[in-house]
């Protein structure tokens with residue numbers, strides 16, 4: 658599997674003004690950009706539509722408006738060129754970003770999805786059979802980064818900004834909670850962290866927060882990364898898997914990558930991360946899962962939009 662083009666039109670600058678995604682604006686931006694972005698991708702790949710064998714699109718989960726735009730466009734395009742159209746799950750797309758990194762990767766393996774909307778462990782068995790073995794009870798890890806960053810007055814999304822500030826900070830500056838820390842618990846809870854952060858910020862003068870921003874960011878990043886790494890190692894032992902793939906926007910986090918790789922290696926496990934380019938939402942991962950399914954005879958005929966959490 659080889660990526661010929663990966664064009665991403667980020668809506669972050671549009672939504673950051675509102676401090677979060679505005680569904681109506683997202684749907685309109687999808688409608689405006691989908692045609693030009695597909696043209697740009699074809700240009701980058703040096704292809705015309707004749708060279709396309711299959712079209713994959715995101716079926717869900719997500720916001721219904723943008724999903725409908727993608728589904729309608731993909732279906733119309735597929736019909737016009739007489740090629741199959743495959744609807745795939747967004748999380749399965751993130752999972753496939755690991756196949757882009759290592760095309761020889763085959764199930765079984767464990768996958769940790771850490772994005773803005775999801776934080777879950779998925780056991781991936783041959784035939785792409787998925788078993789969710791644990792997920793967050795409240796906020797996702799990306800949401801925890803974003804909400805703590807918002808409390809600290811960082812922009813949106815705060816995750817990457819907070820990570821950058823954390824690089825030079827003291828990691829034990831603020832004592833912060835690590836929830837559900839038991840060995841055999843594969844669920845997460847990040848809402849307590851956000852509340853603890855809010856209390857901490859309210860209890861200190863603004864100048865103190867400003868002067869110690871990098872230390873506070875490093876403490877938040879460690880609280881999130883510690884629990885992700887610890888539970889991942891326990892889940893590897895528990896499921897008897899050899900490999901964990903870590904995917905989704907938060908997998909771009911440098912500290913998470915270093916810590917996870919080191920702790921896994923120490924115990925004889927393998928931790929596999931996608932290239933940073935394929936960690937956040939992107940089209941290549943959606944094409945990749947469509948291709949992987951086709952290669953393994955697992956293509957579905959269903960092309961509807963389902964904003965559900967079903968894993969396939």
Ligand code: KG4
Nearest residue numbers: 772773774799814816820906907910937938
């Ligand atoms: O997968 P993604 O692009 O979109 C969703 O499907 O949610 O993930 C976006 C999330 C945001 O919460 C963002 O703050 C977080 O990923 N993120 C990071 C980093 N880069 C993106 N969090 C921590 N460190 C980063 N370097």
Ligand code: ZN
Nearest residue numbers: 772906937938
């Ligand atoms: Zn995503």
